[in-house]
Amino acid sequence: MNFTEKLKRAVMSSKSTLCVGLDPSPELIPKPLYNQFNDDSRRILEFCRRVIESTKLHACAFKPNTAFFEALGSEGWSVLEEVSDMIPSNRILIADAKRGDIGNTAMKYRQAFFDRLGADAVTLNPLMGMDTLEPFLDDEQKAVFVLAMTSNSGAGDFLHRRFEGRMSLGEYIAEELSKMRENSLAQLGLVVGATHTDKIQNVIGAFPEAHLLIPGIGAQGGSVKNILNALHSHEGIPIINSSRSIIYSGGDHENWEELITQKVLEFKNSLQTLTDRYA
Amino acid sequence: MNFTEKLKRAVMSSKSTLCVGLDPSPELIPKPLYNQFNDDSRRILEFCRRVIESTKLHACAFKPNTAFFEALGSEGWSVLEEVSDMIPSNRILIADAKRGDIGNTAMKYRQAFFDRLGADAVTLNPLMGMDTLEPFLDDEQKAVFVLAMTSNSGAGDFLHRRFEGRMSLGEYIAEELSKMRENSLAQLGLVVGATHTDKIQNVIGAFPEAHLLIPGIGAQGGSVKNILNALHSHEGIPIINSSRSIIYSGGDHENWEELITQKVLEFKNSLQTLTDRYA
Numbered sequence: 414m415n416f417t418e419k420l421k422r423a424v425m426s427s428k429s430t431l432c433v434g435l436d437p438s439p440e441l442i443p444k445p446l447y448n449q450f451n452d453d454s455r456r457i458l459e460f461c462r463r464v465i466e467s468t469k470l471h472a473c474a475f476k477p478n479t480a481f482f483e484a485l486g487s488e489g490w491s492v493l494e495e496v497s498d499m500i501p502s503n504r505i506l507i508a509d510a511k512r513g514d515i516g517n518t519a520m521k522y523r524q525a526f527f528d529r530l531g532a533d534a535v536t537l538n539p540l541m542g543m544d545t546l547e548p549f550l551d552d553e554q555k556a557v558f559v560l561a562m563t564s565n566s567g568a569g570d571f572l573h574r575r576f577e578g579r580m581s582l583g584e585y586i587a588e589e590l591s592k593m594r595e596n597s598l599a600q601l602g603l604v605v606g607a608t609h610t611d612k613i614q615n616v617i618g619a620f621p622e623a624h625l626l627i628p629g630i631g632a633q634g635g636s637v638k639n640i641l642n643a644l645h646s647h648e649g650i651p652i653i654n655s656s657r658s659i660i661y662s663g664g665d666h667e668n669w670e671e672l673i674t675q676k677v678l679e680f681k682n683s684l685q686t687l688t689d690r691y692a
Numbered sequence: 693m694n695f696t697e698k699l700k701r702a703v704m705s706s707k708s709t710l711c712v713g714l715d716p717s718p719e720l721i722p723k724p725l726y727n728q729f730n731d732d733s734r735r736i737l738e739f740c741r742r743v744i745e746s747t748k749l750h751a752c753a754f755k756p757n758t759a760f761f762e763a764l765g766s767e768g769w770s771v772l773e774e775v776s777d778m779i780p781s782n783r784i785l786i787a788d789a790k791r792g793d794i795g796n797t798a799m800k801y802r803q804a805f806f807d808r809l810g811a812d813a814v815t816l817n818p819l820m821g822m823d824t825l826e827p828f829l830d831d832e833q834k835a836v837f838v839l840a841m842t843s844n845s846g847a848g849d850f851l852h853r854r855f856e857g858r859m860s861l862g863e864y865i866a867e868e869l870s871k872m873r874e875n876s877l878a879q880l881g882l883v884v885g886a887t888h889t890d891k892i893q894n895v896i897g898a899f900p901e902a903h904l905l906i907p908g909i910g911a912q913g914g915s916v917k918n919i920l921n922a923l924h925s926h927e928g929i930p931i932i933n934s935s936r937s938i939i940y941s942g943g944d945h946e947n948w949e950e951l952i953t954q955k956v957l958e959f960k961n962s963l964q965t966l967t968d969r970y971a
Contacts, residue, residue: 480800486808489804491766512790518759525762540792540818541847541851542842542846564794567824570868571818571820
């Protein structure tokens with residue numbers, strides 16, 4: 414089954430275009446869980462396990478962010494492996510790694526995330542050149558999501574700026590990526606931040622068939638309504654990510670897991686108009 | 693001791709500006725060593741140990757490339773930790789991670805590489821904005837090396853191109869980085885590839901005080917003579933990296949370790965004119 418087919422099925426079975434971002438910080442883990450364990454690796458493992466259990470019916474994808482695991486060293490990486498194995502096989506696993514390096518190094522990153530971790534998709538940073546993406550493109554079961562317009566204010570430093578006569582560097586990246594379509598077995602996607610919906614129109618317009626990974630709703634302030642408007646004629650499937658706004662929505666309450674389920678349902682429902690196009 | 697002082701002492705005690713890049717691929721490890729072990733993690737651990745032993749008198753720095761360790765998953769990351777502990781304390785440890793992400797994620801990467809791995813420096817990718825560098829700048833014992841001009845041909849896609857009226861995006865990055873000097877306790881450095889010496893002049897000219905990490909001599913084809921010319925008036929200290937050309941120079945010979953020592957001496961000698969400015 415190729416990536417697009419798997420994604421469509423995941424959207425249909427969850428009736429959701431929502432992705433749950435797994436950014437586990439020990440210091441933010443609900444106290445009732447935190448206090449059960451003595452070490453941070455165990456804490457983030459159990460936290461991720463319960464977040465996945467509490468949200469898997471209502472999310473099409475999960476996106477562990479590698480930084481939060483690497484911060485705990487090799488034990489953290491081991492947790493990342495266990496967490497990856499917990500993602501239901503009918504859901505999409507996106508390794509949010511934002512790697513980008515030259516050929517022989519990129520090949521090793523491909524091994525790390527596709528071959529060993531078993532991710533369906535990986536986020537990539539194209540700054541070092543579009544050739545750095547190539548080692549990730551030879552498998553139709555996989556996808557890459559390439560940074561084009563991020564959700565932080567610093568995106569104004571480079572990605573929002575005019576480049577080579579295009580409206581923005583982000584648009585230029587989208588256009589260059591679209592040219593790689595016919596030589597790629599993997600699906601090509603873009604990361605476009607929800608906090609800059611005014612700016613994403615020209616980016617996604619440059620590659621209308623691209624699947625989209627859209628971070629920034631919730632904690633980062635992006636509005637669902639603006640996203641819906643921006644996507645009205647887009648052909649690729651949008652995956653709407655929220656991390657902190659979902660996984661920490663239970664605070665330190667004893668029933669934090671129920672609260673997370675409520676929150677993910679709330680997000681899912683707010684995206685229903687969008688989801689109905691695909692599910 | 694701040695980073696610059698530690699770097700100067702490392703250059704003086706090794707009489708070398710050379711950095712040995714640790715890119716351990718199991719399939720390229722000398723057969724006499726490879727055949728002694730049954731698993732790849734053990735192989736790359738022992739290989740790195742012997743490479744470090746064979747080169748440490750003649751190199752001021754070591755640069756493990758995270759991809760080559762991540763390709764072996766959590767066991768690989770565990771090897772990365774052991775290898776980091778093997779680097780002599782009077783040598784510079786550069787984590788070649790090329791990370792770049794927004795604030796709370798960048799903070800986790802900082803923890804991973806500075807706090808946990810104990811690296812003196814890390815390579816960073818600025819595409820998502822100069823604000824992504826900030827979590828790495830609060831410690832005078834540390835340095836960051838920011839991608840400005842890489843050594844692959846794909847650098848022509850973005851970094852070589854004109855941007856905001858400057859000669860290249862790489863030059864623009866260098867200029868933006870130089871503006872962060874007064875607010876940074878960490879030392880600020882640039883990664884500039886040795887294969888494009890014609891293009892690095894304007895990049896390093898935009899930030900003459902930056903320390904430089906210069907990959908691309910050896911296997912990637914950069915010439916030492918061209919580097920020497922490009923650096924004649926640069927104020928920051930250049931760290932000249934070679935990875936594959938050194939670590940695999942022993943082939944499958946029984947005396948591969950001696951051959952690596954010969955090769956590193958050869959590189960060191962070729963850089964003597966440059967090193968004499970600092971040692």
